[in-house]
Amino acid sequence: MIFDRKANARERMKFVRLWAEYVRTHSDKDWSSQQKVLIDSMIQSARSWKWKPEDYLRMKGEL
C-alpha cells in the first residue's frame, strides 16, 4: 500500500474547514465540550507514559 501524502493533506484540510465552520456556527459551549474530550484524553494518555523529562527534551532536540 502506498501512502499518498498529498491526498492525506487534502483530506485533513477538508476536515479543518468543516470543523472551523462548525465552530463558527455553534455555541462556544457546544464545540468546546467536544474539543474537551479530545484534549483531556490526550493529556491523560501522556500522563501514563513511562518517559522521563530527559527523554522528552531529547526528542525535542533540546538536550
Add this chain to the structure above:
Amino acid sequence: MQFIGKDTIKLDKVRTELDRFLMDFIRILEKHTKYVIISGYISILFGRARGTEDIDVIIERMDKEKFGRLYDELKKNGFYCLIADSLGDAYGQLTEKLAVRFAKKGSFIPNIEMKFPKNPLDIRALEENLTVIMPFGRLIISEIEQQIAFKRYALKSEKDIEDAEHLEMIFKDHIDKEKLSRYRKAVRT
C-alpha cells in the same frame, strides 16, 4: 465568541485540562511580569480540533532578581523547570535566547515554553495583543493576524497551515487585511 471592543474577546468555552494547567501558571506569571501567549494554543483556544504538548509564552525581559521571585513562586506552587536544575541555569537559558520549559512536578506534558522576546515581532506581541475573557479566567494572546502570518508564511508545516486556515475561517469577519499584509512582509524578512 463575541468581540467586546477592538481588543477583547469573550469566549464562553468549557475548560479543558490544558486550560486548567495554563491558568494555574498564568495566575502566578501575571503577578510578576507582562506576558503574551503565541502560536498553537491560540488556534486550540478558538476551537481547533487538536491537542498540544506545550504552550508558548513570551515574557518581558527582566533581571535575574525579578526572575528569581517568579521562579520561586512557580516552585512553591508545584511547577518545575524541565531544562534547568537551578534558577541560575534557567535564567542563563533565557538570556541566551533559549526557551525554558515549566511543567507540574511529576509530569512533563503539558508544559509551558517560556522565552524573552527575541525580535521586534515578539516585542510587538507584548505591546499589542488581545485579551480573552472566559468563564474561568482571562488570558493575553497575540494578535490573530500575527499568528496567521507567522504560521502560513514563516513556519509553513502542515499543522501550521491548518492552524492558519482555522483561524482565518473563525475570524473571517474580523481580520484586518492591511495588518495581515504588514505581518506577512515582516515574517518574511
